Amino acid sequence: MRSGKVSGERAGTDSPRADHSPDDSLVYRIRHALGAYIALTKPRVIELLLVATIPVxxxxxxxxxxxxxxGATLxxxxxxxxxxxTLNMVADADIDQKMRRTQRRPLARHAVTTRAALVFGIxxxxxxxxxLWRFxxxxxxxxxxxxxxxxxGVYTLILKRRTSQNVVWGGAAGxxxxxxxxxxxxxxxxxxxVVLFLVIFFWTPPxxxxxxxxxxxxYEAAGVPMLPVVATEEQVTRQMVFYTGATVLVSFVLIPAAGLxxxxxxxxAGAWFAQRVWKLYRETCAGKEVVPLKVFLQSNEYLALLFCGLAIDAVxxxxxxxxxxx
Incomplete structure (x- = not known):
């Protein structure tokens, strides 16, 4: 019995709760809050800014x-x-809660208040x-x-929940x-x-x-009419082939102003990207099981290669x- 009592006291003394000082708690809250505010900015999405801005x-x-x-421009x-x-997350907080992919976003899990996020975004x-004005x-x-x-104002509040062409026109922001x-x-x-603007414009839908x-x-659960929600896979991939072809052809327009x-x-890279999207379309038409995420990843690689090629040429x-x- 004595050893049991001693063990119980040690267990209470050694528990994380007993050793968790007020300072540690404060540090945790600060780190948690900073992480939530950083997440509001969608850091990974901003990679496109670096890919596009510097080479241009x-x-x-x-x-x-x-x-x-x-540096100042970036x-x-x-x-x-x-x-x-951030403002996009404020407007989309309700649908983010319904989508498994976005349920861990700060507003969806109430890590940040809507008012605080709105002020932060502004x-x-x-x-x-x-x-930008100063520098x-x-x-x-x-x-x-x-x-x-x-x-x-246009994409998030008007287009996104009203039309399957939301990312076609709304993608202009990107x-x-x-x-x-x-x-x-x-x-x-x-x-x-303008040519490079159009490259990204046509690249965004596929x-x-x-x-x-x-x-x-x-997207269906959230009531967002993305094209794959309202159209068949064959129709979607056919549209992807069209926009991919337009992307590659428009990229050729800049060739006279660039080097080898x-x-x-x-x-x-254009042929490589187009071949991958065409393969997805053919597999869909044949009724095979497809992995569209491969096209998503390859599209990122294509755009990075294209703009890196431009950067090397220019430097x-x-x-x-x-x-x-x-």
Whole structure:
């Protein structure tokens, strides 16, 4: 009996609760809160900002690398994207609770209050505008504000829950880093960033629909009419083939203003991506079991390869294809 009493006292003394000091609790709460606010910004989604912005800025000033300007643009752009993503989560909190893929988001699990998230999103947007206006130019700052307004006001609040073409038109918001990056360097716009804007515009539907095919039941449960929810797999993959073809063809338009590296990557990576989407379509038509997530992952790789090819081309200031015919 004595040993049992001693063991019980030791168990109580050695338990985590007894050793958990107020300071430890405070540190945990701070870390938990920081993690929740970071999650509101969707850090992984912002990777597209880096993939698109830096190569465009390098192309706008071929042969030069202005680290300070690139850094300021990325910081301002990150704040803008974080603002848009946070406000998107505020608007989508109800459907995030219904989807298994999004049930762990901060607002869905009540880790952050709606009011706090709204204020956080607005402050991020203000910070983005200030940074870009101060360290780049007004055009870049205004373009980011337009991006936030379009993504939240048009895509999230209007298109997303009303039409199966939501990501086709709403995806324009994800294309804006090409315009922002070019504007930050030149203070204006031209046909080249517009071409790259269209590359991402046509790339977005097959990229997003591949993921939506994987999580079709989630979107259906949430009442979001993504194309895979309202159309057959064959119809969806046929549309994916069309948009993939448009993506690759539009990427060729930039070849005269770029060098051999970009030209080679655009052709080879484009053929690789198109072949993978075509394979998904053929397997769907044949009634085979398909894995659309492979297309989703390969679409990311394709876009990264294309823009990295452009970056290499621009940094080394390789002769443009157009110069050979001048």
């Amino acid at each position: 800025m390098l192309q706008a000033d071929r042969g030069h690398v202005n680290i300070g300007l690139i 910081i301002g752009g990150w704040l803008g994207a974080a603002s848009a993503n 402050l991020l947007g203000i910070g983005s505008f200030v940074v 780049t130019n007004l055009l870049a700052a205004v373009l980011v504000m337009i991006t936030i307004a379009f993504y939240v 294309c804006m880093p090409t315009l922002v990056g070019w504007a930050a360097v030149t203070g204006s716009l031209s046909w080249q960033p 990229h997003t629909w591949a993921l939506a095919m994987r999580y079709r039941d989630d 590296v970009y030209a080679g990557v655009a052709i080879l 080394f200031h390789l002769p443009t294809i157009g110069s050979y015919f001048a």
